[in-house]
Amino acid sequence: MIIAEIKTFPLRIPFKPGPTSAASAWGPKGLHAVDTLLTRVTTDQGLEGWGESFGFTGLPVTRRAIDDVIAPMCVGQDPSQIVALMLDVQKKLHVFGRGGPLTHALSAVDIALWDIAGKAAGIPLHRPLGGGQADLPCYASLDAYGDPDLVRHAVRQAVDAGFAGVKLHEKQLPMISAGRAEAGPDVDLMVDVNCAWTVHQAIAKAEELLPLKLTWLEEPVWPPENYSGLAQVRRTGMPIAAGENVPTLLEFDRLLGAGAVTYVQPSPAKVGGVTELCKAFTLASVHNVPVMPHSFYDGPGLLAALHTVAVLGTADTMIEWRYFDLEAQIYGDHLALKSGRVDVPQGPGLGIDPDPDVISTYLNT
Numbered sequence: 001m002i003i004a005e006i007k008t009f010p011l012r013i014p015f016k017p018g019p020t021s022a023a024s025a026w027g028p029k030g031l032h033a034v035d036t037l038l039t040r041v042t043t044d045q046g047l048e049g050w051g052e053s054f055g056f057t058g059l060p061v062t063r064r065a066i067d068d069v070i071a072p073m074c075v076g077q078d079p080s081q082i083v084a085l086m087l088d089v090q091k092k093l094h095v096f097g098r099g100g101p102l103t104h105a106l107s108a109v110d111i112a113l114w115d116i117a118g119k120a121a122g123i124p125l126h127r128p129l130g131g132g133q134a135d136l137p138c139y140a141s142l143d144a145y146g147d148p149d150l151v152r153h154a155v156r157q158a159v160d161a162g163f164a165g166v167k168l169h170e171k172q173l174p175m176i177s178a179g180r181a182e183a184g185p186d187v188d189l190m191v192d193v194n195c196a197w198t199v200h201q202a203i204a205k206a207e208e209l210l211p212l213k214l215t216w217l218e219e220p221v222w223p224p225e226n227y228s229g230l231a232q233v234r235r236t237g238m239p240i241a242a243g244e245n246v247p248t249l250l251e252f253d254r255l256l257g258a259g260a261v262t263y264v265q266p267s268p269a270k271v272g273g274v275t276e277l278c279k280a281f282t283l284a285s286v287h288n289v290p291v292m293p294h295s296f297y298d299g300p301g302l303l304a305a306l307h308t309v310a311v312l313g314t315a316d317t318m319i320e321w322r323y324f325d326l327e328a329q330i331y332g333d334h335l336a337l338k339s340g341r342v343d344v345p346q347g348p349g350l351g352i353d354p355d356p357d358v359i360s361t362y363l364n365t
Protein backbone atom coordinates (compact mmCIF):
# COMPACT_ATOMS: atom_id res chain seq x y z
CA MET A 1 0.00 0.00 0.00
CA ILE A 2 1.23 3.50 -0.83
CA ILE A 3 -0.02 7.03 -0.24
CA ALA A 4 -1.76 8.07 -3.45
CA GLU A 5 -2.96 11.58 -2.62
CA ILE A 6 -2.92 14.22 0.11
CA LYS A 7 -5.58 16.89 -0.20
CA THR A 8 -6.42 19.88 2.01
CA PHE A 9 -9.90 21.21 2.83
CA PRO A 10 -10.07 24.68 4.40
CA LEU A 11 -13.45 25.20 6.08
CA ARG A 12 -15.05 28.39 7.34
CA ILE A 13 -18.02 27.68 9.59
CA PRO A 14 -19.94 30.74 10.90
CA PHE A 15 -21.21 31.19 14.42
CA LYS A 16 -24.96 30.86 14.83
CA PRO A 17 -26.64 34.19 15.44
CA GLY A 18 -27.30 34.69 19.15
CA PRO A 19 -26.55 36.79 22.21
CA THR A 20 -23.08 35.38 22.73
CA SER A 21 -21.78 34.92 19.20
CA ALA A 22 -22.80 38.45 18.18
CA ALA A 23 -20.32 39.77 20.71
CA SER A 24 -17.54 37.36 19.76
CA ALA A 25 -14.15 38.89 20.30
CA TRP A 26 -12.16 35.82 19.30
CA GLY A 27 -8.98 36.41 17.36
CA PRO A 28 -9.11 39.24 14.85
CA LYS A 29 -11.73 41.80 15.68
CA GLY A 30 -15.06 41.01 14.11
CA LEU A 31 -14.54 37.29 13.81
CA HIS A 32 -17.84 35.70 12.88
CA ALA A 33 -16.65 32.29 11.74
CA VAL A 34 -14.08 29.63 12.62
CA ASP A 35 -11.45 28.58 10.07
CA THR A 36 -10.44 24.93 10.20
CA LEU A 37 -7.98 23.03 8.00
CA LEU A 38 -8.72 19.36 7.34
CA THR A 39 -6.41 17.06 5.40
CA ARG A 40 -7.33 13.80 3.68
CA VAL A 41 -4.71 11.16 2.93
CA THR A 42 -5.82 8.53 0.41
CA THR A 43 -4.04 5.25 -0.29
CA ASP A 44 -3.82 3.35 -3.57
CA GLN A 45 -6.16 0.79 -1.99
CA GLY A 46 -8.84 3.39 -1.37
CA LEU A 47 -8.40 3.87 2.36
CA GLU A 48 -8.93 7.44 3.54
CA GLY A 49 -7.46 9.00 6.67
CA TRP A 50 -8.36 12.42 8.00
CA GLY A 51 -6.16 14.87 9.83
CA GLU A 52 -6.38 18.41 11.12
CA SER A 53 -3.98 21.30 11.64
CA PHE A 54 -4.40 24.21 13.99
CA GLY A 55 -6.51 26.70 12.02
CA PHE A 56 -7.40 30.38 12.36
CA THR A 57 -5.16 33.02 10.75
CA GLY A 58 -2.18 30.77 10.02
CA LEU A 59 -4.30 28.45 7.90
CA PRO A 60 -3.16 29.63 4.42
CA VAL A 61 0.50 29.10 5.33
CA THR A 62 -0.15 25.67 6.81
CA ARG A 63 -2.12 24.69 3.73
CA ARG A 64 0.72 25.65 1.41
CA ALA A 65 3.11 23.68 3.61
CA ILE A 66 0.99 20.55 3.13
CA ASP A 67 0.12 21.04 -0.54
CA ASP A 68 3.50 22.23 -1.81
CA VAL A 69 6.08 20.75 0.56
CA ILE A 70 4.92 17.81 2.67
CA ALA A 71 2.52 16.08 0.27
CA PRO A 72 5.19 15.67 -2.47
CA MET A 73 7.48 14.05 0.14
CA CYS A 74 4.80 11.60 1.27
CA VAL A 75 2.97 10.55 -1.89
CA GLY A 76 4.29 7.16 -3.02
CA GLN A 77 5.46 6.26 0.49
CA ASP A 78 4.18 3.41 2.69
CA PRO A 79 1.43 4.83 4.97
CA SER A 80 2.00 2.10 7.57
CA GLN A 81 5.52 3.40 8.31
CA ILE A 82 4.18 6.37 10.24
CA VAL A 83 7.00 7.01 12.70
CA ALA A 84 9.78 6.55 10.12
CA LEU A 85 8.01 8.67 7.50
CA MET A 86 7.25 11.52 9.89
CA LEU A 87 10.83 11.51 11.18
CA ASP A 88 12.11 11.59 7.61
CA VAL A 89 9.93 14.61 6.81
CA GLN A 90 10.99 16.35 10.03
CA LYS A 91 14.65 15.87 9.13
CA LYS A 92 14.19 17.11 5.58
CA LEU A 93 12.44 20.27 6.81
CA HIS A 94 14.32 21.09 9.99
CA VAL A 95 16.18 24.05 8.52
CA PHE A 96 12.83 25.77 7.89
CA GLY A 97 11.75 25.66 11.52
CA ARG A 98 10.84 23.12 14.17
CA GLY A 99 7.40 24.52 14.98
CA GLY A 100 4.63 26.71 13.62
CA PRO A 101 2.78 26.05 10.36
CA LEU A 102 5.22 23.40 9.10
CA THR A 103 4.70 21.35 12.25
CA HIS A 104 0.97 22.06 12.26
CA ALA A 105 0.95 20.70 8.70
CA LEU A 106 2.93 17.62 9.66
CA SER A 107 0.48 17.04 12.52
CA ALA A 108 -2.43 16.67 10.12
CA VAL A 109 -0.63 14.10 7.98
CA ASP A 110 0.43 12.13 11.06
CA ILE A 111 -3.12 12.03 12.45
CA ALA A 112 -4.46 10.95 9.05
CA LEU A 113 -1.88 8.14 8.82
CA TRP A 114 -2.91 6.86 12.27
CA ASP A 115 -6.52 6.97 11.06
CA ILE A 116 -5.50 4.85 8.07
CA ALA A 117 -3.58 2.42 10.29
CA GLY A 118 -6.66 1.83 12.42
CA LYS A 119 -8.89 1.47 9.38
CA ALA A 120 -6.47 -0.97 7.73
CA ALA A 121 -6.54 -3.10 10.91
CA GLY A 122 -10.28 -2.62 11.46
CA ILE A 123 -9.78 -1.35 15.02
CA PRO A 124 -10.16 2.01 16.77
CA LEU A 125 -6.97 4.03 17.22
CA HIS A 126 -6.87 3.66 21.01
CA ARG A 127 -6.47 -0.12 20.67
CA PRO A 128 -2.98 -0.14 19.08
CA LEU A 129 -2.03 2.67 21.47
CA GLY A 130 -2.77 0.35 24.36
CA GLY A 131 -6.43 -0.05 25.28
CA GLY A 132 -8.55 2.82 26.47
CA GLN A 133 -11.41 4.21 28.55
CA ALA A 134 -14.87 4.21 26.96
CA ASP A 135 -15.73 7.82 27.77
CA LEU A 136 -13.97 10.92 29.06
CA PRO A 137 -14.87 14.04 31.03
CA CYS A 138 -14.76 17.34 29.16
CA TYR A 139 -14.38 20.97 30.11
CA ALA A 140 -16.06 23.73 28.15
CA SER A 141 -13.55 26.01 26.44
CA LEU A 142 -15.47 29.21 25.88
CA ASP A 143 -15.22 32.06 23.42
CA ALA A 144 -13.83 35.43 24.55
CA TYR A 145 -16.70 37.75 25.40
CA GLY A 146 -15.26 40.78 27.17
CA ASP A 147 -18.56 41.36 28.95
CA PRO A 148 -19.52 40.03 32.41
CA ASP A 149 -23.13 39.34 31.50
CA LEU A 150 -22.17 37.38 28.40
CA VAL A 151 -19.60 35.45 30.41
CA ARG A 152 -22.25 34.53 32.97
CA HIS A 153 -24.63 33.47 30.21
CA ALA A 154 -22.05 31.19 28.60
CA VAL A 155 -20.85 29.75 31.92
CA ARG A 156 -24.44 28.98 32.92
CA GLN A 157 -25.02 27.13 29.65
CA ALA A 158 -21.85 25.09 30.17
CA VAL A 159 -22.58 24.22 33.79
CA ASP A 160 -26.14 23.24 32.94
CA ALA A 161 -24.79 21.02 30.15
CA GLY A 162 -22.86 19.05 32.79
CA PHE A 163 -19.26 20.00 32.00
CA ALA A 164 -16.71 19.12 34.66
CA GLY A 165 -15.10 22.52 34.24
CA VAL A 166 -15.21 25.78 32.33
CA LYS A 167 -12.34 27.69 30.73
CA LEU A 168 -12.61 31.41 30.09
CA HIS A 169 -10.59 33.32 27.53
CA GLU A 170 -10.82 36.58 29.50
CA LYS A 171 -8.05 38.82 30.80
CA GLN A 172 -9.86 41.25 33.10
CA LEU A 173 -10.97 40.66 36.67
CA PRO A 174 -14.64 41.70 36.23
CA MET A 175 -15.19 39.00 33.58
CA ILE A 176 -13.26 36.33 35.48
CA SER A 177 -15.05 37.14 38.75
CA ALA A 178 -18.38 36.93 36.90
CA GLY A 179 -17.38 33.50 35.64
CA ARG A 180 -16.56 32.26 39.14
CA ALA A 181 -19.76 33.76 40.58
CA GLU A 182 -21.87 31.99 37.96
CA ALA A 183 -19.99 28.69 38.13
CA GLY A 184 -20.07 28.56 41.93
CA PRO A 185 -17.23 27.24 44.09
CA ASP A 186 -17.42 23.58 43.05
CA VAL A 187 -16.88 23.83 39.28
CA ASP A 188 -13.31 23.76 37.94
CA LEU A 189 -12.63 27.21 36.51
CA MET A 190 -9.69 27.88 34.23
CA VAL A 191 -8.50 31.11 32.60
CA ASP A 192 -6.52 31.23 29.35
CA VAL A 193 -4.93 34.56 28.44
CA ASN A 194 -2.89 33.40 25.41
CA CYS A 195 0.51 34.83 26.45
CA ALA A 196 -0.87 38.30 27.26
CA TRP A 197 1.47 39.61 29.94
CA THR A 198 5.04 40.36 30.94
CA VAL A 199 6.32 38.30 33.87
CA HIS A 200 5.79 41.19 36.30
CA GLN A 201 2.27 41.81 35.02
CA ALA A 202 1.50 38.11 35.19
CA ILE A 203 2.69 37.85 38.79
CA ALA A 204 0.45 40.79 39.77
CA LYS A 205 -2.50 39.29 37.89
CA ALA A 206 -1.94 35.86 39.42
CA GLU A 207 -1.95 37.35 42.92
CA GLU A 208 -5.13 39.26 42.07
CA LEU A 209 -6.78 36.02 40.85
CA LEU A 210 -5.68 33.74 43.71
CA PRO A 211 -8.92 34.25 45.73
CA LEU A 212 -10.95 32.93 42.76
CA LYS A 213 -9.31 29.50 43.20
CA LEU A 214 -8.65 28.77 39.56
CA THR A 215 -7.79 25.21 38.58
CA TRP A 216 -5.16 26.80 36.35
CA LEU A 217 -4.06 30.03 34.70
CA GLU A 218 -3.04 29.24 31.11
CA GLU A 219 -0.18 30.81 29.16
CA PRO A 220 0.08 33.97 31.26
CA VAL A 221 3.49 35.06 29.95
CA TRP A 222 4.85 36.51 26.71
CA PRO A 223 6.75 34.99 24.98
CA PRO A 224 5.50 31.41 25.38
CA GLU A 225 9.05 30.04 25.56
CA ASN A 226 9.87 32.08 28.69
CA TYR A 227 9.78 29.01 30.91
CA SER A 228 11.65 30.61 33.82
CA GLY A 229 9.13 33.46 33.71
CA LEU A 230 6.27 30.96 33.92
CA ALA A 231 7.99 29.33 36.88
CA GLN A 232 8.17 32.72 38.63
CA VAL A 233 4.43 33.21 38.14
CA ARG A 234 3.78 29.71 39.43
CA ARG A 235 5.65 30.53 42.65
CA THR A 236 2.78 32.89 43.58
CA GLY A 237 0.81 29.71 44.31
CA MET A 238 -1.24 30.00 41.12
CA PRO A 239 -1.43 26.67 39.21
CA ILE A 240 -0.04 27.21 35.71
CA ALA A 241 -0.85 25.39 32.47
CA ALA A 242 1.05 25.76 29.20
CA GLY A 243 2.45 23.71 26.35
CA GLU A 244 0.14 24.12 23.36
CA ASN A 245 2.84 26.25 21.69
CA VAL A 246 5.77 24.07 22.69
CA PRO A 247 6.95 22.60 19.39
CA THR A 248 9.28 19.71 20.20
CA LEU A 249 9.97 17.05 22.79
CA LEU A 250 13.23 18.71 23.82
CA GLU A 251 11.37 21.95 24.43
CA PHE A 252 8.84 20.06 26.55
CA ASP A 253 11.74 18.72 28.58
CA ARG A 254 12.96 22.28 29.15
CA LEU A 255 9.47 23.47 30.09
CA LEU A 256 8.98 20.62 32.54
CA GLY A 257 12.52 20.81 33.88
CA ALA A 258 12.05 24.50 34.68
CA GLY A 259 9.18 23.66 37.02
CA ALA A 260 7.11 26.04 34.90
CA VAL A 261 3.79 24.21 34.82
CA THR A 262 1.29 22.44 37.04
CA TYR A 263 -0.36 20.96 33.94
CA VAL A 264 1.23 20.46 30.53
CA GLN A 265 -0.80 20.93 27.35
CA PRO A 266 0.64 19.31 24.21
CA SER A 267 -1.61 19.88 21.21
CA PRO A 268 -2.08 17.05 18.69
CA ALA A 269 -2.72 19.34 15.71
CA LYS A 270 0.29 21.57 16.50
CA VAL A 271 3.01 19.33 17.92
CA GLY A 272 3.23 16.61 15.27
CA GLY A 273 0.10 14.52 15.64
CA VAL A 274 -0.51 11.34 17.61
CA THR A 275 3.13 10.26 17.33
CA GLU A 276 4.53 13.30 19.16
CA LEU A 277 1.56 13.59 21.53
CA CYS A 278 2.25 10.09 22.89
CA LYS A 279 5.90 11.02 23.49
CA ALA A 280 4.84 14.14 25.39
CA PHE A 281 2.66 12.00 27.68
CA THR A 282 5.62 9.75 28.45
CA LEU A 283 7.93 12.68 29.14
CA ALA A 284 5.34 14.36 31.37
CA SER A 285 5.00 11.18 33.42
CA VAL A 286 8.77 11.21 34.02
CA HIS A 287 8.41 14.75 35.41
CA ASN A 288 5.26 13.76 37.33
CA VAL A 289 3.22 16.53 35.67
CA PRO A 290 -0.37 15.74 34.58
CA VAL A 291 -1.23 16.22 30.90
CA MET A 292 -4.25 18.29 29.91
CA PRO A 293 -4.00 18.22 26.12
CA HIS A 294 -4.88 21.31 24.14
CA SER A 295 -7.70 20.20 21.83
CA PHE A 296 -9.29 23.43 20.68
CA TYR A 297 -10.58 21.58 17.62
CA ASP A 298 -13.81 20.14 16.29
CA GLY A 299 -12.32 17.60 13.87
CA PRO A 300 -9.58 14.97 13.74
CA GLY A 301 -7.43 17.02 16.14
CA LEU A 302 -10.08 16.49 18.80
CA LEU A 303 -10.44 12.78 18.00
CA ALA A 304 -6.66 12.33 18.18
CA ALA A 305 -6.76 13.79 21.69
CA LEU A 306 -9.67 11.54 22.67
CA HIS A 307 -8.00 8.30 21.61
CA THR A 308 -4.67 9.25 23.20
CA VAL A 309 -6.18 10.44 26.48
CA ALA A 310 -8.35 7.31 26.59
CA VAL A 311 -5.13 5.30 26.83
CA LEU A 312 -2.58 7.59 28.49
CA GLY A 313 -4.71 10.00 30.50
CA THR A 314 -5.10 9.84 34.25
CA ALA A 315 -8.27 10.04 36.32
CA ASP A 316 -8.18 13.84 36.42
CA THR A 317 -7.43 14.42 32.72
CA MET A 318 -10.15 16.51 31.08
CA ILE A 319 -10.76 16.92 27.37
CA GLU A 320 -10.85 20.49 26.10
CA TRP A 321 -14.19 20.83 24.30
CA ARG A 322 -14.55 23.94 22.17
CA TYR A 323 -17.91 25.22 23.33
CA PHE A 324 -18.75 27.36 20.30
CA ASP A 325 -22.21 27.65 18.83
CA LEU A 326 -21.37 27.10 15.17
CA GLU A 327 -23.78 26.59 12.28
CA ALA A 328 -22.47 23.07 11.72
CA GLN A 329 -20.22 20.51 13.36
CA ILE A 330 -17.64 18.54 11.37
CA TYR A 331 -18.98 15.25 12.76
CA GLY A 332 -22.63 16.29 12.86
CA ASP A 333 -24.40 14.42 15.64
CA HIS A 334 -21.90 11.53 15.66
CA LEU A 335 -19.75 13.10 18.36
CA ALA A 336 -21.96 14.50 21.10
CA LEU A 337 -21.68 15.12 24.80
CA LYS A 338 -23.68 13.33 27.44
CA SER A 339 -23.68 15.18 30.77
CA GLY A 340 -20.29 16.72 30.03
CA ARG A 341 -18.68 13.46 28.92
CA VAL A 342 -17.83 12.24 25.43
CA ASP A 343 -17.76 8.65 24.21
CA VAL A 344 -14.46 7.63 22.67
CA PRO A 345 -15.35 6.54 19.11
CA GLN A 346 -15.21 2.77 18.65
CA GLY A 347 -15.14 2.61 14.84
CA PRO A 348 -11.93 1.84 12.92
CA GLY A 349 -9.18 4.48 13.03
CA LEU A 350 -10.31 7.78 14.48
CA GLY A 351 -13.77 6.23 14.45
CA ILE A 352 -15.69 8.95 12.63
CA ASP A 353 -15.14 10.66 9.28
CA PRO A 354 -16.00 14.31 8.66
CA ASP A 355 -19.50 14.88 7.32
CA PRO A 356 -19.12 15.30 3.52
CA ASP A 357 -22.09 17.70 3.44
CA VAL A 358 -20.39 19.95 6.00
CA ILE A 359 -17.20 19.93 3.91
CA SER A 360 -19.00 20.78 0.66
CA THR A 361 -21.12 23.48 2.31
CA TYR A 362 -18.35 25.28 4.20
CA LEU A 363 -15.35 24.72 1.91
CA ASN A 364 -13.50 28.04 1.69
CA THR A 365 -10.95 27.79 -1.11
Ligand SMILES: [Mg+2]
Nearest residue numbers: 192218219244
Ligand atom coordinates in the same frame (compact mmCIF):
# COMPACT_ATOMS: atom_id res chain seq x y z
MG1 LIG B 1 -4.82 27.91 25.30
